Amino acid sequence: MGPAVKFASRKRHLIAGNWKMNGLLEDVGQFTDALNDNPAPDHMEVALMPPFTLLYCMAEPLRQKDVRLGAQSVYFEKSGAFTGSISAMMLRDVGCHYVILGHSERRDIIGESNNMVHAKLDAAWNAGLEPILCIGEHLQERENSKTNSVLAEQLSVLEAASVDVPLTVAYEPVWAIGTGLTATPEQVTTTHAFIHGELARMGHDCRVLYGGSVKPENAASLMACPGVEGALVGGASLQAESFNKIIQAAASVAAGE
Numbered sequence: 001m002g003p004a005v006k007f008a009s010r011k012r013h014l015i016a017g018n019w020k021m022n023g024l025l026e027d028v029g030q031f032t033d034a035l036n037d038n039p040a041p042d043h044m045e046v047a048l049m050p051p052f053t054l055l056y057c058m059a060e061p062l063r064q065k066d067v068r069l070g071a072q073s074v075y076f077e078k079s080g081a082f083t084g085s086i087s088a089m090m091l092r093d094v095g096c097h098y099v100i101l102g103h104s105e106r107r108d109i110i111g112e113s114n115n116m117v118h119a120k121l122d123a124a125w126n127a128g129l130e131p132i133l134c135i136g137e138h139l140q141e142r143e144n145s146k147t148n149s150v151l152a153e154q155l156s157v158l159e160a161a162s163v164d165v166p167l168t169v170a171y172e173p174v175w176a177i178g179t180g181l182t183a184t185p186e187q188v189t190t191t192h193a194f195i196h197g198e199l200a201r202m203g204h205d206c207r208v209l210y211g212g213s214v215k216p217e218n219a220a221s222l223m224a225c226p227g228v229e230g231a232l233v234g235g236a237s238l239q240a241e242s243f244n245k246i247i248q249a250a251a252s253v254a255a256g257e
């Protein structure tokens with residue numbers, strides 16, 4: 001028997017590029033000139049999350065290509081003596097629509113806890129940002145059959161959230177990020193069904209993206225998995241050529257071609 005959740009194909013899919021700690025001012029012109037317009041705007045959105053330093057100068061060229069701007073993190077306080085931090089209102093001010101929260105690199109390297117992710121979600125919503133909440137298991141957790149309990153714990157930050165808030169979830173198995181490994185279509189389908197089920201239990205009906213070594217070669221097959229409504233792309237979003245190809249592949253799937 002298939003999963004007892006309805007996949008919402010009416011949602012516009014999202015292809016989002018996460019540049020991580022990459023990109024200088026000198027790279028911006030070449031990238032934005034080479035970036036194609038969204039080939040299927042009725043079915044799909046495109047977004048880019050450059051580093052903080054490039055947000056302001058990329059806002060306008062991306063807007064001209066109908067590409068939404070996002071940030072890779074935010075601090076949960078509104079303003080004040082928090083040296084080195086950026087608030088959600090500052091991100092809105094510079095033109096961001098999205099903010100990535102709970103990325104495994106922030107959880108694992110910076111030590112960001114679920115409690116902190118929870119506080120950041122509230123800060124993002126209060127400022128009118130749409131969070132892209134990243135969740136994912138480590139390889140050992142998958143091998144020990146802990147995937148679902150890890151994901152449920154990470155999703156529990158949504159338990160008390162209003163069901164009307166703007167929200168996208170990204171499933172990114174940690175072992176597939178930057179490694180060239182991708183989850184198999186079966187693993188992706190099963191895991192997305194579990195995530196959609198957990199979200200539905202909490203009353204949320206949001207998009208769930210897949211992330212982890214998404215490339216032009218595998219984008220179409222990953223996007224065709226039931227319950228996958230877009231991708232969060234790291235390394236392959238740094239070059240306009242490969243990002244264009246992923247967008248094109250995902251657009252064909254989203255448009256049902």
Ligand code: PGA
Binds near residue numbers: 236
């Ligand atoms: P990757 O990164 O595509 O380079 O694996 C994905 C991500 O971390 O969002």
